[in-house]
Amino acid sequence: MVRDLSVNLSGLHLDNPVIPASGTFGFGWEFKDFYDINILGSFSFKGTTLEPRFGNDTPRIAECPEGMLNAVGLQNPGIEAVISQELPRLKTFFHKPVIANISGFSIEEYAKCCEMIDKEEQVGLIEVNVSCPNVRHGGMSFGTDPAMAAAVTKAVKAVTTKPVYIKLSPNVTDIVSIAKACEEAGADGISLINTLLGMRIDIRTGKPILANVMGGFSGPAIFPVALRMVYQVAHAVSVPVIGMGGVSTARDVLEMMMAGATAVQVGAANLRDPYACKEIIEQLPLEMERLGIEKLSDIIGGYKK
Amino acid sequence: MYKKGIYTILYQQKLARDVYVMKLFGDTSFITAPGQFVNILLEGRYLRRPISICDWNENTITLIYKVVGEGTRQMSTMEPGVKLDLLTGLGNGFDVSRCGQRVLLVGGGVGVPPLYGLAKALLAAGKTPVMIMGFQSKEDVFYQKEFEELGCPVYVATADGSAGVKGFVTHAIAQAKLTYDDYCACGPIPMLKALYDACPTTGQLSFEERMGCGFGACMGCSCKTKYGSKRICKDGPVLTKEEIIW
Numbered sequence: 001m002v003r004d005l006s007v008n009l010s011g012l013h014l015d016n017p018v019i020p021a022s023g024t025f026g027f028g029w030e031f032k033d034f035y036d037i038n039i040l041g042s043f044s045f046k047g048t049t050l051e052p053r054f055g056n057d058t059p060r061i062a063e064c065p066e067g068m069l070n071a072v073g074l075q076n077p078g079i080e081a082v083i084s085q086e087l088p089r090l091k092t093f094f095h096k097p098v099i100a101n102i103s104g105f106s107i108e109e110y111a112k113c114c115e116m117i118d119k120e121e122q123v124g125l126i127e128v129n130v131s132c133p134n135v136r137h138g139g140m141s142f143g144t145d146p147a148m149a150a151a152v153t154k155a156v157k158a159v160t161t162k163p164v165y166i167k168l169s170p171n172v173t174d175i176v177s178i179a180k181a182c183e184e185a186g187a188d189g190i191s192l193i194n195t196l197l198g199m200r201i202d203i204r205t206g207k208p209i210l211a212n213v214m215g216g217f218s219g220p221a222i223f224p225v226a227l228r229m230v231y232q233v234a235h236a237v238s239v240p241v242i243g244m245g246g247v248s249t250a251r252d253v254l255e256m257m258m259a260g261a262t263a264v265q266v267g268a269a270n271l272r273d274p275y276a277c278k279e280i281i282e283q284l285p286l287e288m289e290r291l292g293i294e295k296l297s298d299i300i301g302g303y304k305k
Numbered sequence: 306m307y308k309k310g311i312y313t314i315l316y317q318q319k320l321a322r323d324v325y326v327m328k329l330f331g332d333t334s335f336i337t338a339p340g341q342f343v344n345i346l347l348e349g350r351y352l353r354r355p356i357s358i359c360d361w362n363e364n365t366i367t368l369i370y371k372v373v374g375e376g377t378r379q380m381s382t383m384e385p386g387v388k389l390d391l392l393t394g395l396g397n398g399f400d401v402s403r404c405g406q407r408v409l410l411v412g413g414g415v416g417v418p419p420l421y422g423l424a425k426a427l428l429a430a431g432k433t434p435v436m437i438m439g440f441q442s443k444e445d446v447f448y449q450k451e452f453e454e455l456g457c458p459v460y461v462a463t464a465d466g467s468a469g470v471k472g473f474v475t476h477a478i479a480q481a482k483l484t485y486d487d488y489c490a491c492g493p494i495p496m497l498k499a500l501y502d503a504c505p506t507t508g509q510l511s512f513e514e515r516m517g518c519g520f521g522a523c524m525g526c527s528c529k530t531k532y533g534s535k536r537i538c539k540d541g542p543v544l545t546k547e548e549i550i551w
Contacts, residue, residue, distance in 0.1 A: 023523065024518075024523060025522060026524075030539070031522065033307065059514070060524075060527075061352070065351070068351055072523065075524045220351075271352070271517045272518075274392070
């Protein structure tokens with residue numbers, strides 16, 4: 001039996017729900033030698049800002065049990081270089097719509113970047129990151145206040161034609177109120193979760209491992225937290241949800257979808273094993289068969305046999 | 306090009322204080338230059354361990370590593386026959402074609418191993434490598450004999466003077482009044498900086514950084530150079546002297 005893995009994000013058709021998460025897949029180039037990335041549903045490219053950014057000092061990475069911290073700090077070549085260099089190169093080896101992940105330090109910057117990327121044919125969806133924990137005066141500060149998140153959403157929606165998904169931070173007391181504020185402001189969907197703010201200390205030196213002191217915690221350890229938040233948000237909004245946070249296996253993908261996610265992003269797992277998404281996509285039909293699932297989109301938000 | 310593969314431990318033995326040599330069997334076709342590294346997945350550890358390649362042939366890889374944390378301690382207890390998941394062919398490595406006729410190889414501690422493969426490649430190219438190795442103390446010294454057996458002169462420096470010249474690699478270079486066309490180095494940052502300041506010639510320097518992926522995707526190990534930002538794992542670990550910003 002041919003099993004149907006396809007899902008639909010606000011009109012964007014995906015052959016399967018598996019999407020490498022922003023910041024773990026660059027602009028695709030580093031993965032194309034490992035496997036043909038056209039097997040992916042799509043991928044979310046590296047968080048892009050108006051100006052080029054070097055990011056934070058190193059060390060930017062610290063290992064944790066079942067996960068890792070990163071404090072990269074939105075290193076990216078800037079929106080102009082993404083449009084003039086990365087996207088033309090991407091077109092040569094990836095033939096599906098890509099998700100543009102956009103970040104900013106002011107509402108105007110978010111709007112400007114989204115307006116520019118909206119004109120790019122290969123961009124199928126814009127994911128607005130209001131949740132980067134690793135930059136000061138921006139990123140997460142837009143995603144921790146419902147009014148600010150709504151203001152960013154409104155400004156971006158006013159200048160774009162493509163579906164706009166707002167990527168939320170888990171570092172809040174009430175993620176549902178922020179998701180609802182984004183939906184009311186016109187968001188076509190919600191992505192969650194970004195990383196959880198964390199920290200490690202090197203006990204030999206007594207100093208934080210990360211130069212930035214704190215960083216974003218990702219990996220399998222955060223999966224239950226992410227799943228809980230996806231469940232809460234998916235039950236509170238009527239727009240589609242892209243679920244992410246610690247997803248590492250095909251079974252995690254099914255679980256995320258049952259919690260309410262229409263599509264699922266895979267982050268840290270790509271860094272541990274560059275073939276993670278390929279293996280998940282290959283395993284999905286087998287897991288569906290085991291569970292008697294014919295059409296994957298049937299399980300979004302719950303599944304009764 | 307880089308690739309994931311499964312490699313079998315052929316043998317492992319202790320070389321010096323906290324330093325081990327591990328020989329692996331498997332596909333080495335993606336290794337193209339001395340100074341490249343492998344990234345090793347360990348049971349129960351989330352991120353891979355990047356370890357420089359000391360030497361390789363058609364189907365074996367020799368790694369020398371130091372136990373610095375739980376992951377490398379775990380590696381040091383592994384028996385022959387154990388299978389490991391490795392990414393190979395990572396990093397740019399040293400460029401032998403850029404080297405002059407007489408090349409100083411300068412290694413500090415576990416910065417020494419990648420210079421062994423480099424010494425062999427230089428000799429094969431008809432060039433003359435001269436090895437300078439720096440350690441803390443006599444009990445940390447390893448691979449002096451192996452370099453000598455290649456036909457490569459070796460000068461040792463130890464910080465406490467218990468073997469070779471007392472002091473750092475730069476003292477050994479000065480004391481031996483060595484002449485050279487350029488140098489290739491791998492070791493701790495203070496050693497690389499001291500060399501950069503002391504040696505007037507061109508050079509290639511291999512850097513270490515905490516990495517996420519090891520293949521250029523996560524931007525975890527970026528550094529600033531005169532030619533823009535570079536990823537130590539993908540655009541490095543070897544940088545040319547003229548591009549380095551300290």
